[in-house]
Amino acid sequence: MKQEVLMLNLFEPVEEQIRKFEEEKSKSKEENKKEIKKEIKINTEEETADVRIVKVYGNEVLVIRDRNIKNEEIRRMLVEQYGYPEFTKEETVFKLIYTNKEKTEAILNVGFNFQKKG
Missing domain, CATH: 3.10.20 (Ubiquitin-like (UB roll))
Structure with missing residues (x-):
């Protein structure tokens, strides 16, 4: 299982840093899903011969x-x-x-x- 590490700046509010981290994480997941959808192409055309x-x-x-x-x-x-x-x-x-x-x-x-x- 992959674990992600968040480096906290002690001079900024912790809750705000965690919220930003979660937003970036969800954005990157959405972008990955979009990339995967672009790569998948279903060929519905059937090859035939005479x-x-x-x-x-x-x-x-x-x-x-x-x-x-x-x-x-x-x-x-x-x-x-x-x-x-x-x-x-x-x-x-x-x-x-x-x-x-x-x-x-x-x-x-x-x-x-x-x-x-x-």
């Missing part, structure tokens, strides 16, 4: 040729049409790996996120 080969457990399940189909739709297709009920919305992860330099073809690996928060 052709996505969807693989589940290493097996090729389907090929998507429509760029407009989102990962959530693919997840639903895997659950409803292909018999993978274990892919829930919260735990499913998608990893897109391009197979050429033009980024037109890619493998979309579907798996689970087992990481715990905390």
Whole structure:
């Protein structure tokens, strides 16, 4: 645990020094929070390719040729049409790996996120 030390001037009122110290401490905490918020950027844009080969457990399940189909739709297709009920919305992860330099073809690996928060 980090401890902070306040150096007191005995010729000034102690209460005033403590109050100023607490104010500066709270200001620095607020500034740190603002800095952290600036650094965190969530990328909601989904990468797609012209052709996505969807693989589940290493097996090729389907090929998507429509760029407009989102990962959530693919997840639903895997659950409803292909018999993978274990892919829930919260735990499913998608990893897109391009197979050429033009980024037109890619493998979309579907798996689970087992990481715990905390």
